Amino acid sequence: MAVFTDVSTQQAQALLDTLALGELQALKGITAGIENTNYFVTTARDGEPHEYVLTIFERLSFEQLPFYLELMRHLARKGVPVPAPQPDAQDRILHTIAGKPAAVVDKLRGGHQLAPDQFHCEQVGAGLARMHLAGQDFPLHQDNLRGLPWWRETVPVVLPHLTPEQAALLQAELAFQEQLAPSAAALPRGPIHADLFRDNVMFDGLPGRERLSGFFDFYFAGVDSFLFDLCVCLNDWCIDLDSGRLDEQRATAFVKAYESVRPLTGAEHRLLPGLLRAAALRFWISRLWDFHLPREASLLKPHDPTHFERVLRERIAKPWHALESLP
Ligand SMILES: Nc1ncnc2c1ncn2[C@@H]1O[C@H](COP(=O)(O)OP(=O)(O)O)[C@@H](O)[C@H]1O
Numbered sequence: 037m038a039v040f041t042d043v044s045t046q047q048a049q050a051l052l053d054t055l056a057l058g059e060l061q062a063l064k065g066i067t068a069g070i071e072n073t074n075y076f077v078t079t080a081r082d083g084e085p086h087e088y089v090l091t092i093f094e095r096l097s098f099e100q101l102p103f104y105l106e107l108m109r110h111l112a113r114k115g116v117p118v119p120a121p122q123p124d125a126q127d128r129i130l131h132t133i134a135g136k137p138a139a140v141v142d143k144l145r146g147g148h149q150l151a152p153d154q155f156h157c158e159q160v161g162a163g164l165a166r167m168h169l170a171g172q173d174f175p176l177h178q179d180n181l182r183g184l185p186w187w188r189e190t191v192p193v194v195l196p197h198l199t200p201e202q203a204a205l206l207q208a209e210l211a212f213q214e215q216l217a218p219s220a221a222a223l224p225r226g227p228i229h230a231d232l233f234r235d236n237v238m239f240d241g242l243p244g245r246e247r248l249s250g251f252f253d254f255y256f257a258g259v260d261s262f263l264f265d266l267c268v269c270l271n272d273w274c275i276d277l278d279s280g281r282l283d284e285q286r287a288t289a290f291v292k293a294y295e296s297v298r299p300l301t302g303a304e305h306r307l308l309p310g311l312l313r314a315a316a317l318r319f320w321i322s323r324l325w326d327f328h329l330p331r332e333a334s335l336l337k338p339h340d341p342t343h344f345e346r347v348l349r350e351r352i353a354k355p356w357h358a359l360e361s362l363p
Pocket residue numbers: 038066068069070071072073074089119141142143144145235252253255
C-alpha cells in the first residue's frame with residue numbers, strides 16, 4: 037500500500053481550484069508504486085469528466101523537483117506521450133499539499149503490458165528514441181542520481197548483508213564499471229528516464245492491437261548516456277523474467293525500432309554489452325539497498341534483489357551485441 041500521506045477531499049479541491057481543473061468527483065489512493073503517494077483524481081469541468089493523477093512526493097524535495105516536472109512539461113510540449121503537469125495561473129507546476137511537494141498530471145489511458153511481445157517492444161523502442169531526441173534541448177541539468185557515484189557510496193553499505201559469492205560479484209562488477217566509466221562518459225547523452233520498466237509505460241487499445249499511450253514516473257530521470265537508458269529497458273522489456281535471460285528476438289526488435297529513430301553510434305554498439313551489465317548492477321544495488329535498509333515509512337514488500345543478480349550474471353556470461361545497422 038503506497039499511500040504515505042492522506043489527502044482530504046477539501047485539500048484536493050483547494051488544489052484543483054488553484055489549477056482551475058473543476059469540481060472533484062472522486063479521489064482514490066493508488067496502491068501500486070513504492071516512492072510516492074499517488075491518487076487518481078476525477079473532476080467535472082464544462083460538463084465533462086477529466087482524469088488526473090495527484091502525486092505527493094515523499095522523498096524528493098522542493099529543490100529537486102523542478103528538473104523532473106519541467107522535463108515532463110518539455111517532453112509533453114514536444115509531443116512525446118508523457119503526463120503533462122498542470123499549471124496554476126502563474127504557470128507554476130510544483131504545488132504543496134500537507135506541507136509536502138505535490139503535482140497534478142494528466143492520467144494516461146490504458147494499462148500496463150506486463151508480458152510484452154515484439155510489437156510492444158518496438159513501440160517502446162521507437163518512443164524511447166523520440167524521447168531522447170526531444171530532450172536534447174532541455175535546458176535544466178541534473179546528473180543521474182543513481183549513477184556511478186551512488187553505486188560507489190552504496191556498495192559498501194549493502195556488502196555486509198551479502199554472501200561471500202555475492203559480495204565478490206558486486207565488488208568485481210563495480211571495478212569493471214569503474215574501468216568502463218571514461219568510455220561510457222563519452223557516449224551521446226542527455227536527459228534519460230532511467231527507470232522505464234514495464235510498470236512505467238501505458239498501452240491503450242484492444243487486446244493484440246495496443247498502442248503506446250505514454251511513459252510516466254520520471255522521478256529517477258537525470259542526465260546520462262542514452263545507451264544506459266536503452267539498456268535499462270532491454271533488461272526489463274526483453275528478458276525472460278524467471279531466468280533473467282535476454283530474449284534475442286524482442287531485444288533485436290527493440291533496438292531496431294530505436295535505431296529507426298536514432299541510429300546508435302559505433303561506440304554505442306561496442307559498449308552495449310558493458311552497459312547492459314551497468315543497468316543490471318544499478319537495479320541490483322538499489323534493490324539490495326531497499327531490501328536490507330528499508331525506509332521507516334515504507335510498509336511495502338521490497339522488490340526481489342536476486343532478480344537483478346541473475347540478470348547481471350546472465351549479462352556477464354553471455355554478452356549481447358545488437359547487429360550494427362547498415363549505413
Ligand atoms: N500519469 C499516470 N497515468 C496513469 N496512471 C498512473 C500515472 N501515474 C501513476 N499512475 C498509476 O499509479 C501507479 C503508481 O505510480 P508510480 O509512479 O509507479 O508510483 P511510485 O512513484 O510510488 O513508484 C502506476 O503503476 C500507475 O498504475
